[in-house]
Amino acid sequence: MTELAIATMFPLATVAAGDEANATALARRAQLRGIQARLSTVNTPGAEVAADIYLLGGDGLSGVSDLVARLRGTDLKERVLSGRAVVFAVDAGMAALCRSWRDVSGERSHGLGLIDADVHTGHGDLETVATIPETGLGLPAMVGWRSDALFISRRPGVRPLCAVRGVKTGSPWALDGVVADRVIATQLHGPVLALNPELADLVLRRAIDAQMSDAAPAPHTEEARARRIAEVAATKRSPPWIEHLGLPRRRRKG
Amino acid sequence: MLPTAALTAGRFASSLSQFLGKGSGEVIGGRLALRIDPQLLARVGRTRRSVLVTGTNGKSTVTALVAAALRARGRVVTNATGANMPDGIVTVMASDRTSELAAIEVDEVYLRPVVDALEPQVIIALNAFREYTRGVSLAATLEHWRDVADHLPSDSVVLANADDPLTMWAFEGAPRVVAVEGALGWHGDAALCPACGREHQWSADGWSCPGCGRRRPDPAWRIETQLADGTWLIEHPLGSEAVRVAVPGRTAPIGAAFALAAGVEMGIDVRATAEAISRVVDVDGRYFPFPVRGRSARLLMLKNPAGWTEAIDVAVTSGSPFVIAVDPFGPKDTTTMWEAPFRRLSGRSLPVTGGRAADALAVLEASQVDGAEFPDASDAIAAATAGEGSTGEVIVACNYPAFRRLSKQFRASMQ
Ligand SMILES: [Zn+2]
Numbered sequence: 001m002t003e004l005a006i007a008t009m010f011p012l013a014t015v016a017a018g019d020e021a022n023a024t025a026l027a028r029r030a031q032l033r034g035i036q037a038r039l040s041t042v043n044t045p046g047a048e049v050a051a052d053i054y055l056l057g058g059d060g061l062s063g064v065s066d067l068v069a070r071l072r073g074t075d076l077k078e079r080v081l082s083g084r085a086v087v088f089a090v091d092a093g094m095a096a097l098c099r100s101w102r103d104v105s106g107e108r109s110h111g112l113g114l115i116d117a118d119v120h121t122g123h124g125d126l127e128t129v130a131t132i133p134e135t136g137l138g139l140p141a142m143v144g145w146r147s148d149a150l151f152i153s154r155r156p157g158v159r160p161l162c163a164v165r166g167v168k169t170g171s172p173w174a175l176d177g178v179v180a181d182r183v184i185a186t187q188l189h190g191p192v193l194a195l196n197p198e199l200a201d202l203v204l205r206r207a208i209d210a211q212m213s214d215a216a217p218a219p220h221t222e223e224a225r226a227r228r229i230a231e232v233a234a235t236k237r238s239p240p241w242i243e244h245l246g247l248p249r250r251r252r253k254g
Numbered sequence: 255m256l257p258t259a260a261l262t263a264g265r266f267a268s269s270l271s272q273f274l275g276k277g278s279g280e281v282i283g284g285r286l287a288l289r290i291d292p293q294l295l296a297r298v299g300r301t302r303r304s305v306l307v308t309g310t311n312g313k314s315t316v317t318a319l320v321a322a323a324l325r326a327r328g329r330v331v332t333n334a335t336g337a338n339m340p341d342g343i344v345t346v347m348a349s350d351r352t353s354e355l356a357a358i359e360v361d362e363v364y365l366r367p368v369v370d371a372l373e374p375q376v377i378i379a380l381n382a383f384r385e386y387t388r389g390v391s392l393a394a395t396l397e398h399w400r401d402v403a404d405h406l407p408s409d410s411v412v413l414a415n416a417d418d419p420l421t422m423w424a425f426e427g428a429p430r431v432v433a434v435e436g437a438l439g440w441h442g443d444a445a446l447c448p449a450c451g452r453e454h455q456w457s458a459d460g461w462s463c464p465g466c467g468r469r470r471p472d473p474a475w476r477i478e479t480q481l482a483d484g485t486w487l488i489e490h491p492l493g494s495e496a497v498r499v500a501v502p503g504r505t506a507p508i509g510a511a512f513a514l515a516a517g518v519e520m521g522i523d524v525r526a527t528a529e530a531i532s533r534v535v536d537v538d539g540r541y542f543p544f545p546v547r548g549r550s551a552r553l554l555m556l557k558n559p560a561g562w563t564e565a566i567d568v569a570v571t572s573g574s575p576f577v578i579a580v581d582p583f584g585p586k587d588t589t590t591m592w593e594a595p596f597r598r599l600s601g602r603s604l605p606v607t608g609g610r611a612a613d614a615l616a617v618l619e620a621s622q623v624d625g626a627e628f629p630d631a632s633d634a635i636a637a638a639t640a641g642e643g644s645t646g647e648v649i650v651a652c653n654y655p656a657f658r659r660l661s662k663q664f665r666a667s668m669q
Contacts, residue, residue: 012446015391016384021592028620043445044453062391128585145585147389190585191592194620220625224616 004030004037004207007051009076012043013067014058014092017147017189022055022088025194029204032215045073052207053086054079056093059189060149061103061121067096068111077112086182086207087114090192094177094185095119095150115178115185116158122151127166129176129188130232134162137179142196143228144188146176152187154178161186165232182206195225295340295371298347302331304356304372305516306365309380309421311561313338313359315505316378319513319531321357326530327522329353339364340371355520362395363388365402376519377406377428378413378512380436382420383560384443386590392420396448399424413515416473419461423448423468432519434511435473437504439567440560475515477507485532488514495528500542503568543647544664547636551577551648551664555657562594565651570598575638575648578618579631580610581655588613588653596621605634608656631660 008023020041027037042049054076058067071077079085087097095101098111101119111119124147131142139162146166154160154175161177161184177186184203186192193200197218205212305324307317314336321332331350333343338359347356360368362382369377379399384392403412403425412428415421415436420443425431438444444461447454452465460470478487478494485498486507495514499506510531517527543550556562569576576599580588588610596618603624606614611627618625628634631650638648652660 012384012392012443015389016386018386018586018589018592024592025620041442041445044451059389062389063393126585145589149389190589194592195616218616218619220612220615220619224612227612 002036004035004053004204005051006037006039006053006055007049008039008041008055008057009049009074009093010042010045010067010070011057013070014063015060017057017059017091018191019055019057019090019093019189021191022057022090022193022200025191025197026053026055026088026200026203029193029197029200029215030208033204033213035208042074045070049074049076050079051076051085053088053203056087056089056096057189058090058092059147060092060124061095061101061119062092064092064095064101064103064111065109067092068109071096071112077114080114080182083182086184086203088193088203089183089185090189091147091150091187094152094187097183097185098152099155101150114183115180117152117154117178119150119152122148124149125166128228128232129164129166130229131162131164131176131188132173137161137202139196139198139202141229142188142192142199143225143232144186144190144192144195146187146189148187150187152178164188195221195228197221295344295347295368298344298351299356299372302347302354302356302372303520304358304374305376305378305520306358306360306368306372306374307378307380307512308360308362308365309378309415310362310383310385310558311564312380312505312509315501316380316509316512317357317359319499319509319534320378320516322530322534323513323517323522323527324355324357324520326517326526327520328355330355330357332357333359340367343368363390363398366398366405369402369406373407374410375407376411376413376516377402377425378516379415379421379425380512381415381418381438381560382424382443383440383558386558387586392443393448396420396424400427403427411519413475413512413519416471417460418444419454419463419468419470420444420448422471432475432515433471433473434475434515435477436508436512439504439564442559475511477504477511480507486510488528490514490518490524492518492524495524497528498532500534503564503572505564544661544668546632546648546664549575549635549638549646549648551635551650553579553650553652553657553660553664555652555654556590557654558590559593562591562651565649566595566598569649572647573640573644575640575644575646576602576604577631577634577638577648577650578604578606578611578614578625579608579634579650579652579656579660580606580614581608581653581659582610583653583655587655588617591617591653592620596623599623602639605637607631607634608653608659610653631663 030037097114098117098119102108126147160175161179163173164176165173321330324330331353333346338361404427411430412425414425416433417438447463450465454461462469476489478489485496488495488511497510543552554565600623607628615625
């Protein structure tokens with residue numbers, strides 16, 4: 001592969017969530033391996049976009065119907081199904097790829113059907129979350145934020161990406177996202193591929209056939225992530241798995 | 255008859271919240287008062303002649319300049335502390351019953367109730383960028399503005415940013431629109447024509463839409479040039495005016511152009527307006543250069559990629575030393591930094607400070623810019639190095655809580 005084409009699809013259709021930094025993060029991880037990346041942002045429906053990696057984002061269910069309609073006007077689905085492209089989708093983008101999604105009014109609409117799951121309205125809690133390491137995928141403990149404005153019901157056989165724990169709700173843990181051969185989706189928002197380079201590498205590996213070399217270390221990124229994960233770990237009700245994160249335990253006072 | 259009981263209850267809550275240290279107190283006080291009497295804003299505000307300032311970025315600066323312009327005519331009530339939702343505006347209005355003029359900053363998603371209550375003479379619409387903290391879509395804000403435009407008083411005027419196609423479209427239905435050169439440093443959010451969905455084209459002449467033919471109007475108020483002594487020349491239908499504004503970057507002439515236009519629409523002589531604007535030295539501590547360790551430090555409060563992009567642009571074009579100050583305020587506290595073009599500052603080493611310094615360093619690492627963490631903001635400012643052609647004034651780019659913390663800290667150390 002001489003040049004990797006990365007397309008951010010219809011970012012203006014959904015509510016901004018800071019997902020657009022994911023494109024530059026992917027390009028940087030590719031460049032560290034000597035692969036040049038070409039970035040584009042697609043705003044107009046109907047365009048044929050021959051990308052190797054498609055990026056979808058947005059927060060909650062606002063704008064998802066518009067996003068689905070616009071995606072139907074592209075060859076994204078055909079390219080993913082025929083093995084020519086990979087799609088990485090965050091939250092609203094993930095909903096658009098599911099079989100169906102249901103909004104607040106209860107009305108059910110069809111998505112692109114690339115993910116065998118259904119989405120409905122969630123409780124909408126906003127919080128920073130840390131994930132449990134997923135060694136099978138080569139993912140360490142990661143960090144991002146979730147608004148949980150949507151809830152995904154995976155059908156049998158659909159594999160979640162990881163499990164997460166949040167700061168605010170103190171929920172023990174919840175499954176997050178979807179991972180399939182050429183579709184990776186998550187509810188982790190923010191510059192998630194920038195803060196979690198191993199996830200960026202997972203997306204790249206699915207798009208690039210050749211063996212990927214190790215990338216240069218990013219000590220400041222590691223530190224930023226470690227501090228955020230430590231904040232999650234420091235909340236009161238740490239579940240047993242938190243010990244797997246290998247973090248210093250918070251000392252009890254007195 | 256003024257609703258005294260409601261206001262007294264609100265004022266008590268206001269001082270309580272100040273005592274508890276929860277912000278300026280205006281929001282809590284006003285919210286309680288509005289709960290007691292929803293007609294309150296109209297009753298405390300409608301008798302005045304008012305200019306409302308709305309938009310995503312730059313409201314506080316422009317409001318301060320408008321307030322200065324109106325003072326050429328009389329006493330002015332203004333919400334300089336940034337309490338810009340209906341309840342905050344109630345408290346500000348109730349605290350000053352005598353001023354006949356008002357310069358009011360209005361949160362862009364609360365414009366309709368404020369317009370209905372105050373029936374303003376002038377509405378300044380600065381820009382519409384996507385919003386990152388509340389989950390309000392840009393489309394919803396624009397629809398809200400369309401609704402406002404349909405319900406404006408028939409003798410009112412909208413001063414709208416000619417360079418922002420979204421703002422121009424939103425106020426198409428207003429009784430009268432005057433275009434002002436307002437610039438748009440970040441085109442990403444205005445890529446699509448809101449009227450027909452086609453992609454805008456951008457050229458030296460500004461934006462145009464190949465689908466419906468809408469294009470940038472010729473602004474009635476134009477920023478002509480910056481003179482050698484730092485003043486800006488603003489061209490307008492009556493001639494041209496030199497204005498000096500103590501604000502860095504393009505924000506200065508843009509704010510001055512809107513404030514001049516507002517002054518003239520309010521019936522004030524343009525020369526008197528220009529002189530009044532030129533006397534403004536501080537905007538809510540926002541641009542006042544604080545003396546720190548023998549250097550001069552300007553704090554900028556940045557809340558979206560457009561804001562960060564503009565701050566970086568100021569640093570690059572002026573050569574000013576640049577410091578990043580970011581504090582925690584929830585999961586999204588540094589999200590907007592990641593989309594800003596920090597690579598333009600490569601070759602410099604940027605000092606970073608605040609509770610989210612690690613995030614800032616990660617952003618810089620991803621942009622291949624060197625950075626160093628300083629636990630103390632004064633140390634960070636002292637360590638900042640200048641680029642070419644710098645006047646030496648340090649730009650301190652802050653997120654919201656860092657801006658609040660450092661303005662308080664530096665102001666206290668001056669006394
Ligand atoms: Zn158009």
